[in-house]
Amino acid sequence: MAVSHGIVAVRWRAMFDQAMARVAGRFKRVEPRATARAFGLGLLSGVERKNCWRLAEQARRARPGPMQRLLRTARWDADAFRDDVRAYVHEHLGADNGVLIVDETGFLKKGATAAGVQRQYTGTAGRIENSQVGVFLAYASSRGRALIDRRLYLPDTSWSRDAERLTRAGVPDQVKFATKPTLAGQMIAAALDAGIGASWVTGDEAYGQDPGLRVLLESLRTGYVLAVACSTRVRINQGRTAARADAVADRLPASAWHRQSAGAGAKGPRYYDWAWIEIGADSHRHLLTPRNPSSGELAFYLCWSPKRMPLSELVRVAGTRWCIEARPTSSSINRLSKDFADAVSDGSAGSTSFVWSLVIDASSMVGSYTERFTVPGPVGAFRVPPGRCARSASPSSSPATRTRTGWIPTHGSGTGLNSVSTGQRHGERMVWRSPHTRGRLRAARRGSAVTASACRPPGPRGGG
Structure with a gap:
C-alpha cells in the first residue's frame, strides 16, 4: 500500500509539474511564477481553510502578500492561462467520442462587495444563500474528464445595471450582463473554435430550457442532449401535435422502453429504461426519456444531431453528464468554491481566481488521479501533536x-x-x-x- 501510494504521489506530482510548466510562460517574472505554483499546491493540500494566510504558511512563506498580489494586481492573462489548460486537456484526453458538459456551482460569500455576489439559489448549499455563481465547462471522453473553461455570472438588476458597484468591484467595462445559458454558449463556441473535438453538448434543465442555446448549437452543427422539465411542450406526429413531455411518456406502450446502461456507477452499471420519440418534422430530433426501474421516476431530454443516431449513443451522452456529479470533478468544483471564497477577499479577483480550478482539475484527471490526495509536506517535514516539545x-x-x-x-x-x-x-x-x-x-x-x-x-x- 505504501509503495502504491508513493507511485500515485510521484505520478500526480509529475502531471502537476507538467501542467504548471505549460502555463508558466503566462507569468513574465519568476516571483509570480513561483507563487502560482505554491498557490496551486496549497489549494490541493490538506489545509482546512485555504485563505492566503494559511496557504502562505503551507508554502513556508513569510507573509501572504505575494499570493494576494497574484490574485489581485499581478499582471497575467487569465484567459490565456485558460487556453493553455484547455489545449493541455485536449492533448491528453481528446477522443472522437468527446462531450462538452455545462454545469454551474455556487461560491458562498459573507459580504456584498465581491463581484456578482447576491442572495440567489446555489446547489452548493441547496437553498438561496449569499453567493457568487460560476458557470463551468468540462470536457469528457472515454479517456477521462476535466474542466476547461469558466465564467462568473453577474446578476442583471443588482450588478449589471449598477455602474458604480461594478467599478468598485473591479469588473472590466466590456463585461455586460449575460444569462447563464449565454455564458455557456460563449464557452462552447470558444472551445470549438480552439479545435476541441466534441460532437456533443449536454447539461441540466437550466441550459436545456433555453431555446437560444439550442439554436446556437444547431448552427454550430454540434449535437446536444439537454435536460428539460416535464412541462416542456414538444411537437409529435411530424410536428402536427403539441403535448407536454410527461403526457407523451405516459402514453408510451411497454414495448417502447429499452433497458440500457448509462455508464458505470459506484455500484456497477447504471441501468435505466429508456424511450425515445421523434419530435418535429425531421428524424434528427428526439425526446429522450429515462425511467428509474425501482421508483419509476422519469427524466426528459431534448436531443438533436446533424445526422441520425442510435438510441445507445443518446444514452451514452446523457450518462456522460452525470460524470461531473461524481468524484473527483464535482468535488473539485465544490471544494475549490469554498477555497476560493476563503482565498479571495477582494471581489475584483473573483473571476480571475476561478481559472485555478481548471489547472488543478486538469492535472489531477490527466494523471488518472481517482482518489483525493493530500499534498505531502517538504522532504524531512514531520508532525508533532500540539503542546509537545x-x-x-x-x-x-x-x-x-x-x-x-x-x-x-x-x-x-x-x-x-x-x-x-x-x-x-x-x-x-x-x-x-x-x-x-x-x-x-x-x-x-x-x-x-x-x-x-x-x-x-x-x-x-x-x-x-
Whole structure:
C-alpha cells in the first residue's frame, strides 16, 4: 500500500509539474511564477481553510502578500492561462467520442462587495444563500474528464445595471450582463473554435430550457442532449401535435422502453429504461426519456444531431453528464468554491481566481488521479501533536518550530519541494503569530535551539 501510494504521489506530482510548466510562460517574472505554483499546491493540500494566510504558511512563506498580489494586481492573462489548460486537456484526453458538459456551482460569500455576489439559489448549499455563481465547462471522453473553461455570472438588476458597484468591484467595462445559458454558449463556441473535438453538448434543465442555446448549437452543427422539465411542450406526429413531455411518456406502450446502461456507477452499471420519440418534422430530433426501474421516476431530454443516431449513443451522452456529479470533478468544483471564497477577499479577483480550478482539475484527471490526495509536506517535514516539545517527538535531530498545522523542522529540509519552488532559505524558522486574529507569519531569527515559547501552548490570543 505504501509503495502504491508513493507511485500515485510521484505520478500526480509529475502531471502537476507538467501542467504548471505549460502555463508558466503566462507569468513574465519568476516571483509570480513561483507563487502560482505554491498557490496551486496549497489549494490541493490538506489545509482546512485555504485563505492566503494559511496557504502562505503551507508554502513556508513569510507573509501572504505575494499570493494576494497574484490574485489581485499581478499582471497575467487569465484567459490565456485558460487556453493553455484547455489545449493541455485536449492533448491528453481528446477522443472522437468527446462531450462538452455545462454545469454551474455556487461560491458562498459573507459580504456584498465581491463581484456578482447576491442572495440567489446555489446547489452548493441547496437553498438561496449569499453567493457568487460560476458557470463551468468540462470536457469528457472515454479517456477521462476535466474542466476547461469558466465564467462568473453577474446578476442583471443588482450588478449589471449598477455602474458604480461594478467599478468598485473591479469588473472590466466590456463585461455586460449575460444569462447563464449565454455564458455557456460563449464557452462552447470558444472551445470549438480552439479545435476541441466534441460532437456533443449536454447539461441540466437550466441550459436545456433555453431555446437560444439550442439554436446556437444547431448552427454550430454540434449535437446536444439537454435536460428539460416535464412541462416542456414538444411537437409529435411530424410536428402536427403539441403535448407536454410527461403526457407523451405516459402514453408510451411497454414495448417502447429499452433497458440500457448509462455508464458505470459506484455500484456497477447504471441501468435505466429508456424511450425515445421523434419530435418535429425531421428524424434528427428526439425526446429522450429515462425511467428509474425501482421508483419509476422519469427524466426528459431534448436531443438533436446533424445526422441520425442510435438510441445507445443518446444514452451514452446523457450518462456522460452525470460524470461531473461524481468524484473527483464535482468535488473539485465544490471544494475549490469554498477555497476560493476563503482565498479571495477582494471581489475584483473573483473571476480571475476561478481559472485555478481548471489547472488543478486538469492535472489531477490527466494523471488518472481517482482518489483525493493530500499534498505531502517538504522532504524531512514531520508532525508533532500540539503542546509537545519538538525535540522529544522529532524523528531526527533537526529542531522544529510550532505552527498552526503542527511542527516543521527549522533547517535540514532545504531539498523539499516547497522550499525549492518558493525560494525558502535554508535554516529559516517560521513562526505563526495570532492565527485567530489575522496575525502575521514572519521569519524568526536564525538559530538551532528551540525556544521555550515554541514548546508552550498558544495564549488566549493564539500567540506563538
